[in-house]
Amino acid sequence: MVDIVIPEKPPKKTKKSMMTKLANWSRISSPWIIHFNAGGCNGCDIEVLAALTPLFDVERFGILLKGTPRHADVLVVTGPVNEQIKSRLKRIYDQMPNPKFVVAVGACAASGGVFKGCYNSLGGIDDVLPVSAYIPGCPPRPDAIIDGVYKLLGSLKKG
Amino acid sequence: MVIELAKILVFPGLVFLFAYAMFAQWLDRKLYARMQNRVGPRFIQPLADIVKLFSKETIIPKSVDPVLFRILPYFAFAAVATSFLFLPIMDSPITSIDGDLVIVAYLLTIPTLVLSLSGWVSATPYSIIGGIRCLSQLFSYEVPYFLSLLTPALMLGTWNINEISKGLPGMIVAHPIYILPVAVAFMVGIIALQGKLERKPFDIADAETEIVAGPFTEYSGRLFGIFRLSLDMEMIVGVSLLVAVFLGGVYPFSGALAIVSYLVKTIFVLFILAYIKTAVARIKINQMIDFGWMVLAPLSLLGILLVVLLHMGGIL
Numbered sequence: 001m002v003d004i005v006i007p008e009k010p011p012k013k014t015k016k017s018m019m020t021k022l023a024n025w026s027r028i029s030s031p032w033i034i035h036f037n038a039g040g041c042n043g044c045d046i047e048v049l050a051a052l053t054p055l056f057d058v059e060r061f062g063i064l065l066k067g068t069p070r071h072a073d074v075l076v077v078t079g080p081v082n083e084q085i086k087s088r089l090k091r092i093y094d095q096m097p098n099p100k101f102v103v104a105v106g107a108c109a110a111s112g113g114v115f116k117g118c119y120n121s122l123g124g125i126d127d128v129l130p131v132s133a134y135i136p137g138c139p140p141r142p143d144a145i146i147d148g149v150y151k152l153l154g155s156l157k158k159g
Numbered sequence: 160m161v162i163e164l165a166k167i168l169v170f171p172g173l174v175f176l177f178a179y180a181m182f183a184q185w186l187d188r189k190l191y192a193r194m195q196n197r198v199g200p201r202f203i204q205p206l207a208d209i210v211k212l213f214s215k216e217t218i219i220p221k222s223v224d225p226v227l228f229r230i231l232p233y234f235a236f237a238a239v240a241t242s243f244l245f246l247p248i249m250d251s252p253i254t255s256i257d258g259d260l261v262i263v264a265y266l267l268t269i270p271t272l273v274l275s276l277s278g279w280v281s282a283t284p285y286s287i288i289g290g291i292r293c294l295s296q297l298f299s300y301e302v303p304y305f306l307s308l309l310t311p312a313l314m315l316g317t318w319n320i321n322e323i324s325k326g327l328p329g330m331i332v333a334h335p336i337y338i339l340p341v342a343v344a345f346m347v348g349i350i351a352l353q354g355k356l357e358r359k360p361f362d363i364a365d366a367e368t369e370i371v372a373g374p375f376t377e378y379s380g381r382l383f384g385i386f387r388l389s390l391d392m393e394m395i396v397g398v399s400l401l402v403a404v405f406l407g408g409v410y411p412f413s414g415a416l417a418i419v420s421y422l423v424k425t426i427f428v429l430f431i432l433a434y435i436k437t438a439v440a441r442i443k444i445n446q447m448i449d450f451g452w453m454v455l456a457p458l459s460l461l462g463i464l465l466v467v468l469l470h471m472g473g474i475l
Contacts (some may be wrong), residue, residue: 026206026208028202070377071372071383143298
């Protein structure tokens with residue numbers, strides 16, 4: 001018998017290449033969002049829409065609202081996920097191209113809120129999807145939503 | 160050979176077109192934002208969008224025709240990039256032949272056809288409706304657009320873009336009455352270009368409040384990036400064509416300063432386009448067809464009629 005020796009792979013270079021840096025910078029500079037209501041009371045949705053008005057002007061940060069999940073980078077979800085909308089939310093998430101992030105807006109999206117323990121709802125978005133940022137509040141102010149997305153981008157910058 | 164290649168690929172060819180398209184998109188969005196009392200995007204924003212789209216995953220859905228779905232964006236890109244070669248940016252265009260006005264007009268039609276076809280192969284209700292709207296729109300603005308381009312060509316009796324842009328200022332200085340048909344045709348050309356680029360009020364094909372993103376609904380990542388880039392470039396090509404045909408190209412200057420007059424004139428037209436975009440809301444598809452055939456087409460015919468009458472009246 002011949003001993004099969006598997007050579008060890010050289011350790012990967014930790015230094016990021018130029019292209020990776022450029023791609024990372026572009027992701028931070030141009031987050032396009034898609035807004036989805038997963039069974040919320042519509043309170044958070046009004047605040048999300050208010051955050052997109054000319055008063056706050058999120059286009060300063062390159063944030064644009066897109067209609068189709070194929071173009072979006074950040075999925076902004078409100079409401080506790082109820083049983084009926086669970087599969088739809090999952091499908092919307094699957095339709096988004098990688099890399100993608102989920103932002104949970106409001107108390108319900110973060111923990112189930114007042115709907116926690118209901119027979120028809122789950123305890124927040126993270127029961128279904130991996131969530132990158134939670135924005136608490138019932139509903140959170142538009143400033144808080146913008147700040148949450150901004151902090152998510154800041155965490156991306158760190159790596 | 161090397162110089163020709165550098166002209167085609169770098170300046171005033173592909174790289175310049177890319178850079179100017181990025182600038183024009185920023186200018187457009189910034190003016191749009193300022194007119195809405197917003198701050199608007201950063202200067203680097205369009206570049207960041209494109210780089211991001213190119214670095215994202217590209218999803219090919221199961222229901223689409225994979226080959227057609229992949230190659231369609233490149234068709235739009237190639238058509239737009241080719242049509243830019245005929246336009247006078249410096250003293251003379253990179254290549255110039257008799258009848259290149261017709262070539263550019265037809266090359267500029269290809270992105271619209273590609274758009275409707277891409278909506279069709281995407282095989283989702285939104286994209287199919289978007290594709291059909293694209294085509295119906297095409298029938299309303301294409302005829303006025305071609306007729307308005309025909310007006311200066313008839314005046315000077317040539318189909319060569321370079322000769323038109325060189326000859327028009329002298330002709331208007333010699334016979335100021337010719338400013339009338341040119342003004343009418345320029346107005347029609349601007350409005351028809353707005354329809355060609357699918358901007359407000361004619362953004363019926365990708366109306367985001369009704370049909371999500373129209374023909375682009377299923378496109379993601381790199382393929383969508385190429386589409387977006389080719390539409391931005393189409394804006395520059397369309398604007399440059401209007402400048403060359405109606406505003407005398409690089410008229411007052413020549414040599415190295417020609418680029419300055421080109422930039423000033425194109426930015427002027429871009430400003431008008433942004434102003435129209437801000438001032439109006441989207442109209443319905445039937446209203447657009449009515450507008451195209453009842454208002455734009457007669458106006459462009461009026462321009463041609465004026466030229467014919469002036470020729471018959473013995474001026475020139």
